[in-house]
Amino acid sequence: MTKTATYGTWQSPITAADVARGKVLLSFPAFAGDEVWWQESRPAEGGRVTVMTSGEEGSGARELLPAPWYARTRVHEYGGMAYLPVPAASAFGGFDLVFANFADQRLYVQNALGGAPRPLTPLAGGFRFADMVLSPDGGEIWCVRETVTDEGVSRAIVAVPLDGSAHAAPSTIRVLVTGADFFAFPTPSPDGTRLAWINWDHPRMPWDGTELRVASVRSGLDGPGEAGDSVRVADASLVMGGPDESVLAPLWRDDDSLYVASDSSGWWNLYLVSAEAGARPRPLCPRREEFAGPLWQLGLRPFVKLADGRLAVLHGRGQQQLAVLDPESGTLTDAHLGFDAVEGELAASGGAVAAIAGSPRAPWSVVRTWFGGATEVLRRQAAPTPDLAYLPDARQVQLSTDPNGTVVHAVVYPPSNPDFEAPDGEHPPFVVHVHGGPTGQSLPVLNLEKAYFTSRGIGVIDVNYGGSSGYGREYRERLRGQWGVVDVADAMNAVLALTEAGQADRRRLAIRGGSAGGWTALAAVTSALVSSDGSPPRAPVFAAAVSYYGVSDLRPFAETTHDFESRYLDGLIGPLPETGALYEARSPIGHVSAQTCPVLLLQGLDDPVVPAAQSEAIAADLAEHEIPHAYIVFEGESHGFRKAETNIIALESELAFYGQIMGFTTPGVAPVRLS
Numbered sequence: 001m002t003k004t005a006t007y008g009t010w011q012s013p014i015t016a017a018d019v020a021r022g023k024v025l026l027s028f029p030a031f032a033g034d035e036v037w038w039q040e041s042r043p044a045e046g047g048r049v050t051v052m053t054s055g056e057e058g059s060g061a062r063e064l065l066p067a068p069w070y071a072r073t074r075v076h077e078y079g080g081m082a083y084l085p086v087p088a089a090s091a092f093g094g095f096d097l098v099f100a101n102f103a104d105q106r107l108y109v110q111n112a113l114g115g116a117p118r119p120l121t122p123l124a125g126g127f128r129f130a131d132m133v134l135s136p137d138g139g140e141i142w143c144v145r146e147t148v149t150d151e152g153v154s155r156a157i158v159a160v161p162l163d164g165s166a167h168a169a170p171s172t173i174r175v176l177v178t179g180a181d182f183f184a185f186p187t188p189s190p191d192g193t194r195l196a197w198i199n200w201d202h203p204r205m206p207w208d209g210t211e212l213r214v215a216s217v218r219s220g221l222d223g224p225g226e227a228g229d230s231v232r233v234a235d236a237s238l239v240m241g242g243p244d245e246s247v248l249a250p251l252w253r254d255d256d257s258l259y260v261a262s263d264s265s266g267w268w269n270l271y272l273v274s275a276e277a278g279a280r281p282r283p284l285c286p287r288r289e290e291f292a293g294p295l296w297q298l299g300l301r302p303f304v305k306l307a308d309g310r311l312a313v314l315h316g317r318g319q320q321q322l323a324v325l326d327p328e329s330g331t332l333t334d335a336h337l338g339f340d341a342v343e344g345e346l347a348a349s350g351g352a353v354a355a356i357a358g359s360p361r362a363p364w365s366v367v368r369t370w371f372g373g374a375t376e377v378l379r380r381q382a383a384p385t386p387d388l389a390y391l392p393d394a395r396q397v398q399l400s401t402d403p404n405g406t407v408v409h410a411v412v413y414p415p416s417n418p419d420f421e422a423p424d425g426e427h428p429p430f431v432v433h434v435h436g437g438p439t440g441q442s443l444p445v446l447n448l449e450k451a452y453f454t455s456r457g458i459g460v461i462d463v464n465y466g467g468s469s470g471y472g473r474e475y476r477e478r479l480r481g482q483w484g485v486v487d488v489a490d491a492m493n494a495v496l497a498l499t500e501a502g503q504a505d506r507r508r509l510a511i512r513g514g515s516a517g518g519w520t521a522l523a524a525v526t527s528a529l530v531s532s533d534g535s536p537p538r539a540p541v542f543a544a545a546v547s548y549y550g551v552s553d554l555r556p557f558a559e560t561t562h563d564f565e566s567r568y569l570d571g572l573i574g575p576l577p578e579t580g581a582l583y584e585a586r587s588p589i590g591h592v593s594a595q596t597c598p599v600l601l602l603q604g605l606d607d608p609v610v611p612a613a614q615s616e617a618i619a620a621d622l623a624e625h626e627i628p629h630a631y632i633v634f635e636g637e638s639h640g641f642r643k644a645e646t647n648i649i650a651l652e653s654e655l656a657f658y659g660q661i662m663g664f665t666t667p668g669v670a671p672v673r674l675s
Contacts, residue, residue, distance in 0.1 A: 003420050007428040007457035007505075008664035010420040013386055014452050016655075020647040022448045024381045025049075026356055026366050028299055031349035032085035032095040036378055037064065038354075038366050039071060039082065047642020051083050051097060054368070054378045061379050065110060069117060070102035073298075075130035075146045076182075076564040077609055077639065081299025081345075084132040084141065086162065088112040098141055098162075100129050107132075107141065107160060120160055122170045131184055131298040135159060136192025137219040142176065144183045144298060153563040156230075157186045157197060159220055176217055179233035182206070182564075184298055187250050187258075192219060194275065196250040196258055198241075198295075199233055203567030203575070206295040207439055207469070207476065209243040212250055212260055214275045237277040246473075248292050249302055251311075259284070259311065259327070261292035261302065266473045268292035270303065270313065272327060285330045289315050293344045294439045294469045304348035312353045312371075314342055318396065318409060318470045319443050322346075322355055324371045337367060337375050341443045354378075358445035360394040389418040392454040394444035399497045408490045409464040409471060411444045412498070415457045422457065429662050430459040430504040432495050432542075434513030434520045438467045438487060438572070439476060452651060456666070458658065459504060465490035465520070483572035484586035487520045488528045492541045508662045510544040512654065515610060515639065518550015522588035522599070522618060529595050544661040546600045546654050549610045549639060552618035553589040555580070562608050592621045598628040598674065600657045602650050604637030628674040630657065 025041040036054040041047055049072045051065045065071055071082040083099040086109075094112035098120070101108055105128045108117035121127060125147065132143040140159040147154045157177040165172045177183065180199035184206065187196045195217040200210040215236035218229070240260060241247035248268065251259045256275055261268045264281075268290045271281035285291075291313055292302040303313040303325075311327055312335075314320040319341040323334045339357035343364070347354040351370055358364040363381035392413035399408045415428045422428065431453060435442045442462035450460045464470065466486040467479025478486050491511060498504040513521040525545045529538055551557050558569045558576060573582050584590065599622055603615035612633065619631040632653055634646045641647050652669045659666035660674070 002418070004423055005420050005457070006664055007415060007422050007426060008659060008662065009667065010415075010417045010455065010457040011667055012390065012417060012452070012455035014390060014448060014455050016452065016648040016651040017644070019448045019452050019651055020644040022363070022381055023644075023647055026364050026379060026381060027343070028081040028083075028345055029347045029354035029356065029366055030083075030085055031347050031352070031354060034349070036347070036354045036366065036368050037083070037085055038356075038379070040379070041642065043642060043644040043647065046636070049082065049102070051099060052379065054366075064097055065099065069099070069108075071099040072102040073100040073128060073130040074102070074105055075128045075144060075298060077562045078297050078564070080130050080297035081132070082130065084134065086134050086141075087138065089162075098132065105129070109162065109164075118164060119167045120162065120164055121166050121173070122168070125170060129160070131186060133186055133188065135219055136188050139163070140174075140220045142186050142188065142195070144186065145173075155181065155183055157183050157195070161220060174220060175230040177215065177231050177233065177236070184295060185248070185250055187252065188217070189252050189255050189275070191255045193217070193255070196239075196252065196275070198248060198250065203570035204243065205568055205571065206248070207246050208571060209241065209245055210247050211241040212239045212247045212258075212273075213237060214239055237275070239275060239277060239279070240271070240273050240281060248295060249300070251303065251305060253305075253327075259303065259305075263473045270311070270325070284327050285325055285332050287315065288472065289317050290320065290470055290472070291315050293441070294437070296437070296440075300345045302344050302346065304346045304353065306348055306353075306371075307350045312346055312348055314344060314346065316470075318464070320344070322353065322357070322369070333371070335369055335371055337369060339365070339367070341445055358443075360444050361388055361391060361446055363446045386451070387418070390416065390455045391446065391451050392416045392460070396444060399494050406466075408466070408494050409468070410494050411442060411462040411464075412503075413450050413454050413460040413462070414503070415454050415459050417455045417457065420457065427499075427502065427505040428457055428459045429508035429510070429658065430461060430495055430498060431658070432491050432509070432511040433460055433462045434487070434491055434511065434517035435462070435464070435468070436513065436515035436517045437469075438465075438479060438483065438516040438520070439469050440516075441468050441470045449651065453655070456655070459498075461495055461498060463491045463494045480571055481574055483569075484519070484523045484527060488524045491520060491524060492528070496541065507543065509542050510546065510658055510662070511542045512546035512548070513550060514548035515550065518547035518610075519552070519588075521545045521547050522550050522552050523586060525597050525599065526588040526593070527586050527591040529591070529593065540595050540597060542597050544598055544600070544658055546602070546657065547615070547618075548602045548641075548650070549604060549607055549615065551610055552587065552614045554583040554587045557610070557614060558583070560611060560613075565609070589617055589621055592618075592625045592627060594625070596622070596625065596627050598657075598661050600654060600672065601629065601631040602653070603631070603633050604639065604641060605633050605635050606637060607639045609639040623675060628661075630672045630674050
């Protein structure tokens, strides 16, 4: 029998522990013979990332990398694909596992026959490795190496011998390419004589402008390495790209030409281009859709080649689908996986493709498919799936949020619980979820964290504000120079559109976000309320705000964050010192006022991206102005919480906080102590 109860007080079978168990991340599929391998996080093991295999046909998934080994690279601090299957040195065949170990950032190899992993790289040197490929002769790993010392950070494409000699003799690591701030996608030609890669320099981010370059290289088995063997970027052929064109994911068609993604049209589309400088690229399937996404992690391959020469690709606007592209005719045929969205990394072997896919009622899953044939699910997120009636219906919307008709993309998750209904005339509280990046994107895929709230009578709206990926370069660049303005306005206007439509309670609106999303949440309840141009101040929109490791003070962030993002704010705000006044005007620090709503701050103490000092500073500012707030810290947590116990505490604290501020009880959850 359905009970009548106020929104926010509904009892739900979805617990914070369920959500924490469901925070298993599946990523980076790869083929090892007929098997599919992938990375899988383990919240119950402190967030450890292992490598899994589908096993032989019918044998089921099993773990390849036992505890305490932890496959995670810190290159760019966001890491990426941290492993590579390589043909086993053993006469028994199979595949060895090469991986970057999180604790010491060294490369190791795990023999296919078992035994302890053995190191391939030295302990000293401050080295980190990512974006690995097997050299053409099979004797080396070619990859991006990041070197972190007291003097700074540098990067190169290097060759690490698989025989383990570099463990004791670091000089045997050959430097292949130098001369740029950043590298990605080292890709040898089929004949092994040339190497393609992507590079870019500060202050650009890889979605701003990159270069596709090609140079002649030689294999390590051709003779001993010498210092003069390395190629400088300036001496390599510039094939495509530049300061205002983002090119990604080179893939050799043959020894003389490559497929590549470029946003020169305003959308990341696919092209065929000669490996020689000055050639005119040929568009393969020009559409106002994205065939690639922003390069936050290394190792992403948004398109791969099948045995018959066709390409398995991702394409779409907002969310992407898997399809097969005939590069000669431009014909695009969707795969019809039975999932609504596919993540940005693919792998292929023969005619089979492996991907990570999900839907509003199906969690992210590792799938293997054959075009025109069957699709099998190899692994699902280990999330306990409740009765579907407790899951919200994800509704994608486009909201016109200002007099100019600007369209903002969002996903609405209304409250849903078969056991309860609200009193007549009551509108639900709503929480704006702000994704990070800020070039990230929220997709309508089963997420128990959202269901944790919606099943209790709290609606959620994911706002893909201006600056988000998935909608073309023009939409991304709405945020250029406007961080803290466009994102805040889009978040506010999107949820206000729900209130105007009678779908949300205007008095009970909250905003929450992590990292860059935490910044937007804090800016929306502080600096956005202050007029810097003489216009009337904006009236408060939100009754509560939650920041997961969010930026609160721009100038210290620009001066102390890690190298990958150290010049990011040049594009989001402006270069320092010329635009220093903007940094101060938009920072939440210094703009807390009597209009600022209560705030919950959640912070990992080992965060190298947004240091704890950022949350400490805004907490002190809130205390000085006597704004109710709570500051909860977690030892051993970095950027993005990985431990199950951390996620349980954070989520229950967030729910209790909303109840305390919005005036409803939260059964089974203890109140948060507010200062």
